[in-house]
Amino acid sequence: MALLADRQNRQRSAPTAPPRGDAPRPNGLDGAAVLRAAAAHRPSAGVRAAAAARTGGVPLRWIVGGVTLVLGLALTYLVQTGGVATTGYDIQRLQAARADWQLKNDQLRLELAKRRSLAWVEAEATSRLGMQRPASVTYLGAPAAGAR
Numbered sequence: 001m002a003l004l005a006d007r008q009n010r011q012r013s014a015p016t017a018p019p020r021g022d023a024p025r026p027n028g029l030d031g032a033a034v035l036r037a038a039a040a041h042r043p044s045a046g047v048r049a050a051a052a053a054r055t056g057g058v059p060l061r062w063i064v065g066g067v068t069l070v071l072g073l074a075l076t077y078l079v080q081t082g083g084v085a086t087t088g089y090d091i092q093r094l095q096a097a098r099a100d101w102q103l104k105n106d107q108l109r110l111e112l113a114k115r116r117s118l119a120w121v122e123a124e125a126t127s128r129l130g131m132q133r134p135a136s137v138t139y140l141g142a143p144a145a146g147a148r
Contacts, residue, residue, distance in 0.1 A: 114120055125131040
C-alpha cells in the first residue's frame with residue numbers, strides 16, 4: 001500500500017514533459033505511424049497515372065498553372081484597359097478646363113484693351129466721376145531756356 005501511495009505522489013509531483021523523438025504520443029501514434037497514415041491517404045501512382053491519362057497526358061499541376069497564367073494575363077489586360085480609359089477621360093476633362101481658361105484670358109485681354117482706350121476713360125470721367133469738358137482751353141507759354 002505504501003508503494004502505491006509513493007508512486008501516485010511521484011506521478012503528481014513530477015512535471016510532464018512533452019513527448020520528444022520516438023517517445024509514444026498521447027494519441028497512441030508514433031512518428032512513423034503518422035507518416036504511414038498520411039501516405040495511405042495519398043493517391044497511388046496508378047491513380048495519378050489514370051488522372052494524367054484523362055487530361056491527355058498533361059499533369060494536373062500544369063493545367064492549373066496554365067489556367068492561373070491565363071487568368072493573370074486577363075486580369076492584367078483589364079487593369080491596363082481601365083487605366084487607359086481613365087486617362088482618356090482625364091485628358092478630355094483637362095482639355096475642356098484649358099479651353100475655359102483660354103476663353104477667360106481672351107475676355108480679360110478685351111477688358112484691358114477697352115479700359116486703356118481714351119474714349120472709355122472720358123466716358124467714365126463724365127458719367128461716374130461727374131467731370132465735364134472745359135468750355136475753353138487756355139495755353140500758357142513758357143519762356144525759352146536761354147532767355148532770362
